Amino acid sequence: MINFLNDITGGHLLLWKVVLTSIVFALAGLQVAMAARFWGGPALIAMSPGTAVRVHRVSGRLALTLGVLVALTCIVGPAGPLSPTRVALHSLFGILAFTVLAVKFLLIKVLRQGDSVLPLIGSLLFLTFAAIWATSVADYVAAK
Amino acid sequence: MATADRHEAAVEKRASLGGVLAVLLFGGLAAAAVITILYRQNQGSSPPAAANTVVMAQIAFNPKTLTAAKGSEIVFDNKDVAPHNVTADDPKIDSGTIAPGKTFRLVVQQPFEYRCTIHPGMDAKVVLAG
Numbered sequence: 001m002i003n004f005l006n007d008i009t010g011g012h013l014l015l016w017k018v019v020l021t022s023i024v025f026a027l028a029g030l031q032v033a034m035a036a037r038f039w040g041g042p043a044l045i046a047m048s049p050g051t052a053v054r055v056h057r058v059s060g061r062l063a064l065t066l067g068v069l070v071a072l073t074c075i076v077g078p079a080g081p082l083s084p085t086r087v088a089l090h091s092l093f094g095i096l097a098f099t100v101l102a103v104k105f106l107l108i109k110v111l112r113q114g115d116s117v118l119p120l121i122g123s124l125l126f127l128t129f130a131a132i133w134a135t136s137v138a139d140y141v142a143a144k
Numbered sequence: 145m146a147t148a149d150r151h152e153a154a155v156e157k158r159a160s161l162g163g164v165l166a167v168l169l170f171g172g173l174a175a176a177a178v179i180t181i182l183y184r185q186n187q188g189s190s191p192p193a194a195a196n197t198v199v200m201a202q203i204a205f206n207p208k209t210l211t212a213a214k215g216s217e218i219v220f221d222n223k224d225v226a227p228h229n230v231t232a233d234d235p236k237i238d239s240g241t242i243a244p245g246k247t248f249r250l251v252v253q254q255p256f257e258y259r260c261t262i263h264p265g266m267d268a269k270v271v272l273a274g
Contacts, residue, residue, distance in 0.1 A: 006225065006244045013225045013244065071173050078225050079177060080184030081202045084265040095177045102171035109163020 005077055013073065018137045020070050025137075027063035028129040031056060035122050064101070067129075071098065090135035097128040197221055198268065200228045200242070200260070205268035212252050213273045220248040228266070232258040 009016045033045050037052035047055070071094060082088040104121045107114035184202070199206045200222045212218055220230050222242045230239040230248055237256060239248040252270055259267035 011244050011246075014227075017225075068169065068173065071177070075173070075176055075180050078202055079180045081204060082181070082185065083203070084263065087203060091177065091181060095174050098170045098174040098177070102167050102174060105163050105166040105170065110159040110167060112159070 005073055013077070014140060017070055017073060018140050020066050021133055021137050024063050024067045024070065025129050025133040027059045027066075028126045030059050031063065032122060032126045034059070035119065039119055041119075067097070086135050090132060093128050093131040093135060097125065097132060100125050100128060198230075200224050203263050203266055205260075205266060208268045210268070210270045211273050212270055214253060216252060218250050218252055218270065220250070222246055222248075226263070228260040228262060230258050231261050232256045 005013045034047075034052040034056035035041075037045065037047055038049040038056070045052075074094065079091065082091070100121060104118070104125070107121075108118065196210070196212055196216055197219045198210055198221065200220065201224050203224065203226065210218065220239065220242065222228055222244055225244055227241045227243050229241055230237065230250070232238070234254075234256060237250065237258060239250075241262075242248050252272070255269070255271045257267065257269040
């Protein structure tokens with residue numbers, strides 16, 4: 001599977017993952033800004049709450065689609081080692097991100113409750129994506 | 145009117161199929177990652193290497209200790225997604241960056257310990273047979 005992923009990316013699988021992970025991280029930041037707008041927080045971007053909701057949904061779906069794609073390439077590819085510490089932390093944050101996402105969707109789409117904790121979950125997700133980015137992309141750029 | 149309100153409330157409270165699928169997808173990914181890590185930790189993370197070959201996979205050299213005859217050629221095969229290098233204290237042993245899917249060949253004259261300077265903790269050694 002590693003060989004297949006390397007082949008279809010021309011031997012630049014990590015670079016592709018770096019680009020996609022950076023996009024996901026940027027979209028996660030946008031998600032927080034949009035959520036702040038319709039949750040009554042500071043208006044980081046001048047926009048009506050209704051528009052913020054729509055942007056939040058679209059960018060969220062895009063972020064999750066790309067995030068799932070990156071996660072799948074991690075799981076079928078390099079996932080496994082717990083050394084060095086950076087790799088172990090990267091795996092831990094990746095697992096945490098999808099666990100939090102599962103909890104979030106369980107609350108808002110299945111149980112239909114827990115609205116009050118959504119800002120907390122959203123903030124936790126953003127910080128987790130930041131940690132994922134820092135333990136992969138930042139290291140990749142630094143190594144270059 | 146009261147019936148309509150109750151119906152609306154019931155619809156509002158009903159779990160959406162998309163939501164259930166999302167929970168299964170995200171929970172499944174988290175579980176798959178945990179299972180994959182545990183499985184590969186138990187199995188050994190790298191594919192078995194052929195004679196006189198060191199495979200780089202999942203941020204490790206395999207085998208950690210390679211026994212080779214003096215004057216024989218060793219192949220370092222990068223089967224990882226990340227670039228690696230083979231660097232020893234002896235400046236003559238320096239592969240430069242080995243891209244994924246590429247190899248580095250070296251005729252061994254003496255035992256040596258080496259590492260990948262890109263990935264701390266990724267190290268191994270070559271010992272001479274006999």
